[in-house]
Amino acid sequence: MDETTTTPTTAGPPAAPPVAPSPAQETLPFDAALDDPIPFALTARARRVIAPDSLPRLTLLDEPATAEPEDPADTRPARARALRHAGVDVDQIADELDVDELVVRAWVDDITPVRSAERRLRSVPGGPRPEAQQRARVEARRRRAEEAFSATRDAAARAAADRIAGDPAFVSGLGLVTGVADVTPHGIVVTTRDLAIARAALRWLTSTVEIEPDRVRVLLRLAPQVAADVTVHAWHRATGLAKERFTTARWRQAPTADAVEAMVRIADPRVAGALAGWRDALLGSFDTGAGEDVEHAW
Numbered sequence: 001m002d003e004t005t006t007t008p009t010t011a012g013p014p015a016a017p018p019v020a021p022s023p024a025q026e027t028l029p030f031d032a033a034l035d036d037p038i039p040f041a042l043t044a045r046a047r048r049v050i051a052p053d054s055l056p057r058l059t060l061l062d063e064p065a066t067a068e069p070e071d072p073a074d075t076r077p078a079r080a081r082a083l084r085h086a087g088v089d090v091d092q093i094a095d096e097l098d099v100d101e102l103v104v105r106a107w108v109d110d111i112t113p114v115r116s117a118e119r120r121l122r123s124v125p126g127g128p129r130p131e132a133q134q135r136a137r138v139e140a141r142r143r144r145a146e147e148a149f150s151a152t153r154d155a156a157a158r159a160a161a162d163r164i165a166g167d168p169a170f171v172s173g174l175g176l177v178t179g180v181a182d183v184t185p186h187g188i189v190v191t192t193r194d195l196a197i198a199r200a201a202l203r204w205l206t207s208t209v210e211i212e213p214d215r216v217r218v219l220l221r222l223a224p225q226v227a228a229d230v231t232v233h234a235w236h237r238a239t240g241l242a243k244e245r246f247t248t249a250r251w252r253q254a255p256t257a258d259a260v261e262a263m264v265r266i267a268d269p270r271v272a273g274a275l276a277g278w279r280d281a282l283l284g285s286f287d288t289g290a291g292e293d294v295e296h297a298w
Helices: 044-050 076-085 090-097 101-107 132-166 168-180 195-208 228-239 269-287 291-297
Strands: 181-184 187-192 216-222 246-250 260-266
Touching: 076 090, 076 101, 090 101, 090 132, 101 216, 101 246, 101 260, 132 168, 132 269, 168 181, 168 187, 168 195, 168 269, 181 269, 187 195, 187 269, 195 228, 195 260, 216 228, 228 246
Parallel strands: 216 246
Antiparallel strands: 181 187, 187 260, 216 260
8 A cells, every 4th residue: 555645845934015116105295186176067867856946847848939049040139130230229129020128139239330320220121121100109119218218217316315315225225226227218227247236136126116027027148058947047036036037048258158147127117217317316416515425325
């Protein structure tokens, strides 16, 4: 019987752990920027879970929506810009194209008329010319608005002198609105990129003079990367205006990719006349020696 002899194996020292190349062992330099938060954007589904109030409710439309102002197939922006370039007034362009005056303002904001404003729609070749009845209706409406504006302006200026001297809250609100409002015989347009200023101006106006909600319209000019529905929802919640009072248009020359500019229009000659009269009284108070009281009121 063969015997198998097993030779015991002597255990040697443990193998040394692998060593990384020397460059990987160098101490990395400290960079404080690595601790900064990483920018991110929530999807609509995640936002509805985390912050549901920041998004509008989803609705189903029974009929397809009509063409939006930024629709590439819509020729109205180009026609509006051509009419404005020819010297036609904004309100006339709105009547001709059957759109809101605020939308026309957004389309032609960067256009400077190069021809006389006296040359009306009939002087523009190649486009549809308004009928005589339509021109008469526009002129009659313009005349009535100017008469109401002038009468209200004079009365408001006479009545505001004492209030300016003794009501600091009225003076401060008037100063805020005057700085951002453009007054015409047809109404006022508050233009601002600050939601807080727009909200404060609307609150002061509605608390100072009676304004019918149907006469208020808001045009939001949106840069390319701004979501229209989210922006309208935020402004609706901040201002308290119904969503039907908002219109959106793309901002062709926005200074930044996320810029938003609001144009709040109150189409009421009575409100425009009152604001113009108050402004006249405020500016006149500095010339008549009451300026010191107004300065203290600020």
